[in-house]
Amino acid sequence: MPLNVVILAAGQGKRMYSNLPKVLHPLAGKALLRHVVDTARQLQPENLVVVYGHGGEVVRQSIDAAGLAWALQSPQLGTGHALAQALPFIDERLPTLVLYGDVPLVQASTLQHLLHQAADGLGLLTVRLANPQGYGRIVREATGGVLGIVEEKDATPGQRAIDEVNTGIMVLPGGRLAEWLTRLSNDNAQGEYYLTDVVARAVTAGVPVRSAHPEGAWEVQGINNKAQLAELERIYQQRQAVALMNQGVRLADPDRIDVRGTLECGRDVSIDVGCIFEGHVRLAEAVEIGPYCVIREADIAAGARIAAFTHIDKAQVGPDAVVGPYARLRPGTSLAAGVHVGNFVEVKNSQIGPGSKANHLAYVGDADVGARVNIGAGTITCNYDGANKFRTVIEDDVFIGSDTQLVAPVRVGQGATLGAGTTLTRDAPPNALTVSRVRQTSLLNWKRPEKKKG
Secondary structure, three states: OOOEEEEEEOOOOHHHOOOOOHHHOEEOOEEHHHHHHHHHHHOOOOEEEEEEEOEHHHHHHHHOOOOEEEEEOOOOOOHHHHHHOOHHHOOOOOOEEEEEOOOOOOOHHHHHHHHHHOOOOEEEEEEEOOOOOOOOEEEEOOOOOEEEEEOHHHOOHHHHOOOEEEEEEEEEOOOOHHHHHHOOOOOOOOOOOOOOHHHHHHHHOOOOEEEEOOOOHHHHOOOOOHHHHHHHHHHHHHHHHHHHHHOOOEEOOOOOEEEEEEEEEOOOOEEOOOEEEEEEEEEOOOOEEOOOOEEEOOEEOOOOEEOOOOEEEOOEEOOOOEEOOOOEEOOOOEEOOOOEEEEEEEEEOOEEOOOOEEEEEEEEEOEEEOOOOEEOOOOEEEOEOOOOEOOEEEOOOOEEOOOOEEEOOEEEOOOOEEOOOOEEOOOEOOOOEEOOOOOOOOOOOOOOOOOOOO
């Protein structure tokens, strides 16, 4: 269905008590306004317009994308005035769907239903609330038809008792929008031009006014303060958790998981408590994620086990690999099948071959590590000379003793052994023992320095 979509996002958000514009506050790792824009795009509108004001260019720079038009509202004189700023950017012959930049969780399916209801007139998305305080009330005639919307500050006591409220989301028919907006009045308690006043004009003009309802009130819940932001965050995460469990994922506690992007899971995946997933993460079949892991933009192959408190960022983990606890995989890391990366091991921009192990207390950076390599505790690749980065190459079947430093660029040949405490500054030949140490000496009757009294 061809249509315009206008997102009203000019509000200041004073109750957020933040220098960040309200519509840029993150929910599930994505700005509130971005949620609304992404949902609107699912409807494939002819024109998509954001009306902005407070935050100005910061909002535009953060959200701007191809096919998105921007209309400035300054000063802010109400929702009707805001929509009027979008008129130059839309096709007035098409219906116009009005959304809000601080109402992030409305679903495309709900909006499609609303558009269907409004096919020959004006559509309102309404919801019934046990406590409707603060919302405009839907006033209906005895037969159930909508007569108009009354803002709470302008409502009579009887009207305030109505529990059906306006969400602000509506579809306005093509060909009438400009006329209705130019006739709005600000003769009300707020001194603003209310978009809701067009409903009464539609009734007067004989335009059908029909309503639709969301799946739940959470879909149309706006955000005005940090408490409401946190509440919607939990609702969003709970829905993500339910969806994952319905796909067969075992969650130790569905109330303790955060998905800030897209989480793709195979069969028999298990996720322990307190884990955070950011960006696009893929967990293949039978992957186990231990508690309190942070995984970002990663691909974890079948059967891999990620132990507690592990951080993985833009890395690939091969099948049946074991990572953690307290390990860190940084961008550019790729672990092959059966690799073990243990506690307090950091790997950055490196490839580690099948069956290799760095079980504890090591740093592997800018390295190409072959198959069946053992990297002892305390080993580091010295990949940075203060100005440039260099790579280390460790070939298959190498054994590296504890507390070894490999000063790049350097190569360790296949089957080589490096003795504990070696500082390698030249290539180590294959199938040989390379050691770099001074001879052990003992000084008898040697006394430790004592702290001076004073």
